[in-house]
Amino acid sequence: MTEATTPAITCQNLWQVFGPGANDALAEALARSGGDAEAAAAELRDKGLIPAVQDASFEVREGELFVIMGLSGSGKSTLIRCISQLLPGTGGEIRIEGDNVVGASKKRLTELRRRKLGMVFQHFGLFPHMTVAENVAYPLKVQGVGRKERRARAQEVISLVGLEGREDSFPRQLSGGQRQRVGIARSLAVNPDIWFLDEPFSALDPLIRRQLQDEFLRIQATLKKSIVFITHDIAEALKLADRIAIMRDGKIVQIGTPTEIVLNPVDDYVREFSKDVAKGRHAKVASVMRAGVEEQGPDDPGLTAGMTLDTALARCMQLYQPVPVRDASGAIVGTVQPSDLAAALQVDDT
Structure with a gap:
């Protein structure tokens, strides 16, 4: 695979199992089942362990907006935490731009998160004693960027998310939608190559949510980041995604474009998601x-x-x-x- 075609993210046979002795139990279950994921997961459950992510394999292409969706408890948030290494996977491989990050040192992971990975979560996590500009510039301060430079970069991304004029406001003075924009701007301050977003709009009112979805698409059209976006909302997934992975009980059951998910669901579970679409x-x-040129009317x-x-x-x-x-x-x-x-x-x- 050449550098030009290296995916932004590659997950290969990724597992996340919760419970005591999970690593050894997974290795033993896979060995006894001959690599059969269903049988291995059943054995793990029989031992009282929780296979939250089961044998997940997929790629996220450079510049792609890849949505992972599923019901509560399907494993989607656990999966994104494994990819970002906030949780160490129990088994399998994760590559960031071709570099295997499983087992990477704490120093290496810290460097990745500071310079290459951006993260936005449902809860904004803003510092209440800092202004908008100070919140946005904080990751740059951690990197050691000088005050003048980080203020200029903060102003750039504040403008990008449409918060001009609110630079000196505190979080308590902002609406929920505005606070989420600050969170988005803060994650963009370091200009990450890869962006993780875990249900960033789900706590917002429907109208504000639609407005932020539109704003998000505008930002992505400008920046063309490689994005993993988590949601439980099929309408949001169809609106935003280049491709969608649908999860159920820790397993990825279908990956496809919005058109493929809507027109060709692989089973009743996927069909239920899209039945009202x-x-x-x-x-x-x-x-x-129909392909080709047939006789045409006037x-x-x-x-x-x-x-x-x-x-x-x-x-x-x-x-x-x-x-x-x-x-x-x-x-x-x-x-x-x-x-x-x-x-x-x-x-x-x-």
Whole structure:
């Protein structure tokens, strides 16, 4: 694998088992089962141990926004803590840009977190006695960056997250959404290559949450970080992700693009997540088109392969003439444009 194609993160057969003697118990269970993860997990549970993450393997590509989702207790937060080495994995391998970090020294991990990894969690963890600018600049202070330079960098990321004018405010003077923006800015101050976010918006009101999702996408379009984002919300996952990994009982059951998750769920568990999703908002024309050039009609509504089905349908409906609308007695009471019907079903994502 060349440097250009090295994934930002590689997890290979990662396990996290809680309980006394977990390391030895996992090795013995895998040996007895011949590497069968299901059998090994069952043996561990029989011993009273908890296999919170089971044999997880995946890659996060450079610049990719990779979402891990699942219900409470599915293992998603434990998984992100293993990747970031806040928890040492019980078994398997974790590589950060090709460098194996399992068993790395405390000094090496501290250096990684200070210079390469950014982290944002559901609880903001701001210092109440520090201003916004001081909170954001704190990681740079830990690195030994001079006051003038760290203030300039703090101002840069404060502007990036839309908090200009609040630099000298204290956390108690901010709304929940503003405090979360400070947390995001603080994690970006050191310009990390890889960004971990564990349900960062889940404690916020729905409107603020949607606004921060939009802001987050804008930031990612600018910075193009490699991101692992944890959520339990399928709508949030579909809105943000390049790819999604869905977890159940410590196992990854499906990895795919939003379109693949919505249109081709691998089992009833994944299907249940997406059953209420408006498929036309996430599925693309490419997923239903026929390859090659066939005989075409005279109309061309300008469809593209990356267009959502909702948008494509609205474009096609513009080609049709108004149709009559009747009352209960059959009398014509008006007309409707087919394109208006399609437009009324679309959700405004702006």
